Amino acid sequence: MTCDEAVKGYGHYGVFGGRYVAETLMPALIDVDAAYKDAVQDPAFQRELDGLLADYVGRPSPLYPASRLTAACGGAAIYLKREDLNHTGAHKINSTVGQALLAQRMGKKRLMAETGAGQHGVATATAAALFGMECDVYMGALDIKRQAPNVRRMELLGATVHAVRSGTETLKDAMSEAMRAWVTQVQDTYYVIGTVAGPHPYPKMVRDFQSVIGRETRRQCLSKTGRLPDLIVACIGGGSNAAGIFHPFLEDRKVGKLGVEAAGRGIESGEHAASICAGRVGILHGSKSFVLQNGDGQILNAHSISAGLDYPGVGPELARWAERKLIELCAVTDDDALAAFHRLTRLEGIIPALESSHALHAAMQRAASMPPENIVVVNLSGRGDKDLATVLEAGKA
Numbered sequence: 001m002t003c004d005e006a007v008k009g010y011g012h013y014g015v016f017g018g019r020y021v022a023e024t025l026m027p028a029l030i031d032v033d034a035a036y037k038d039a040v041q042d043p044a045f046q047r048e049l050d051g052l053l054a055d056y057v058g059r060p061s062p063l064y065p066a067s068r069l070t071a072a073c074g075g076a077a078i079y080l081k082r083e084d085l086n087h088t089g090a091h092k093i094n095s096t097v098g099q100a101l102l103a104q105r106m107g108k109k110r111l112m113a114e115t116g117a118g119q120h121g122v123a124t125a126t127a128a129a130l131f132g133m134e135c136d137v138y139m140g141a142l143d144i145k146r147q148a149p150n151v152r153r154m155e156l157l158g159a160t161v162h163a164v165r166s167g168t169e170t171l172k173d174a175m176s177e178a179m180r181a182w183v184t185q186v187q188d189t190y191y192v193i194g195t196v197a198g199p200h201p202y203p204k205m206v207r208d209f210q211s212v213i214g215r216e217t218r219r220q221c222l223s224k225t226g227r228l229p230d231l232i233v234a235c236i237g238g239g240s241n242a243a244g245i246f247h248p249f250l251e252d253r254k255v256g257k258l259g260v261e262a263a264g265r266g267i268e269s270g271e272h273a274a275s276i277c278a279g280r281v282g283i284l285h286g287s288k289s290f291v292l293q294n295g296d297g298q299i300l301n302a303h304s305i306s307a308g309l310d311y312p313g314v315g316p317e318l319a320r321w322a323e324r325k326l327i328e329l330c331a332v333t334d335d336d337a338l339a340a341f342h343r344l345t346r347l348e349g350i351i352p353a354l355e356s357s358h359a360l361h362a363a364m365q366r367a368a369s370m371p372p373e374n375i376v377v378v379n380l381s382g383r384g385d386k387d388l389a390t391v392l393e394a395g396k397a
Contacts (some may be wrong), residue, residue: 011200011287013320019199022287025179033201035106038376039313040208047100052097052236053212056130057087059094061213063220063377065392068347076230076367076374080350081217081245083381084310090353090382091213091241092123095115097191098209100127101191110134114178116171116237117308117355118150119221120194125159127192135159138178142169143307150386168301171237171311196239196315203315210244217377218248225375229240231256233363234379235355236329237309239318241381249364250326259318260362262304263331273302274331276322278298284313290322299383303335305390306354308382332358338394340364341384355380 011017019029039045051061062082083091097112103111104176111128114137115121121137128135137154141163144151154161162181167173173199182191183289193202196210221229232249234242236259249255264272272278281289282297292300292312302312321327332340337354340361352360354381363378370376 003037011204013317014227014323015281016289016316016319017200017203017287019286020283020288021199021386022183024183028182029201031106031201036201036205039102039105049094049101051314052101053094055377057093058085059095059212060216060220061085061160063145063217063224065265066348069344072343072347072365073364073368075330075372076370076376077372078363079221079229079375079377080380081213081377082358083213083241084352084383088119088126089385090119090123091121091210091244092324094212094239094244095194095206095209096123096127099190099192099205100131100133103133104131106190108133108188108380110136110185110192112136112182112185112189113191113194114171114174114176115136116140116310117173117274117306117353118143118147118386119160119308122153122157124192125154125157126276128352129157129160130297136162136181138162138164138174138181138277140169140171140174140250140335141165143171145306146390147386148389170302170307172299172302173316179285196243196317197238197285197287197289197313203287206240207243207247207317210240210336211247213241213244213379214248216247217245221375221377223272225291228252228255229377230370230374231357231366232379233366233376235259235260235309236314236318236353237262237311238313239315241379243318245379246321246327257327258366259327259329260359261331262306262309262358263333264303266291267331268332272331273304273309273311275312276319276329277331287316288315289316295302296370305337305394306358307335308355309358330353330362331391335344336361338361338391341391342367351384352382353384354387356381359376
């Protein structure tokens with residue numbers, strides 16, 4: 001019996017994944033898993049979700065040919081998958097609407113979430129307002145400071161934002177606090193995890209909801225160009241936007257898939273968030289994956305100018321894809337991400353999120369070395385309004 005067969009049903013991807021949580025959370029996770037399996041077999045659930053994605057989220061998002069950016073870089077044609085144009089300004093709404101619909105199906109009255117850049121918190125608060133639910137969002141105190149506009153948006157939508165002041169006061173600590181709080185509220189509360197990390201079934205479930213990005217990209221690229229892209233590029237923090245766009249292309253071996261982690265101030269500095277490129281296998285937030293840790297297994301602090309990439313772990317399925325070399329990995333520094341932010345803004349009139357700017361930098365570099373008949377698609381996972389204070393502050397440094 002193989003390892004995968006032995007643990008079938010518990011969300012393992014090779015040695016990665018699983019459900020490493022306190023006994024008190026096991027029943028809640030089993031309930032979520034059962035409810036999700038039932039929902040995906042129900043055509044009515046999928047019809048309602050598809051309707052919300054079309055009429056509320058605004059899908060499909062465009063696949064935009066960035067002609068001025070392409071001309072400036074030279075080489076391959078660069079296309080942007082415009083997730084920044086979704087309602088709430090990022091890809092996160094794809095999953096929060098799906099999970100809120102599932103929570104309603106389960107009879108839950110409250111949604112709970114963690115957030116780093118604030119986009120997942122806003123998307124969860126938005127879904128809670130849409131479905132008439134209460135909402136609690138846990139957010140690191142540092143992230144609250146650097147993402148103040150999104151905090152105001154969450155509060156306007158009716159959410160209670162809980163400042164987490166432990167540890168680094170960023171996403172890792174917010175997720176830890178949210179999971180601790182969920183233990184005391186599982187009867188009426190559904191925990192909306194924002195990425196493809198965490199205990200089973202969340203990595204699979206969030207990937208499924210986000211795969212609409214990749215399915216649309218496939219159809220749109222075939223319609224616009226008559227063929228599939230040569231390379232797809234997406235940033236990786238926890239990994240939801242990358243998993244969403246990569247998964248529908250996994251069997252297409254001729255389509256390159258480049259995941260871009262945050263190198264922060266440089267891998268060699270130790271101040272980064274490159275969990276796959278520079279991490280080791282360990283357990284964080286209920287699953288086994290690549291994490292940043294010291295020799296004693298203690299989780300290290302991550303750093304990125306982007307709040308959404310400032311996380312010391314990565315989704316277990318992405319770890320498995322990296323191990324099997326189904327995806328490539330690289331890491332981009334804060335400075336290079338900022339340069340890409342400004343370049344897209346000036347050339348195309350599109351202000352990208354700092355998370356997406358990491359993918360943009362890597363895509364521009366790669367496109368410049370490719371022939372002009374090639375096609376590079378960048379998952380522009382969010383818009384940069386939320387990051388303006390950070391960008392302006394960096395300009396003063």
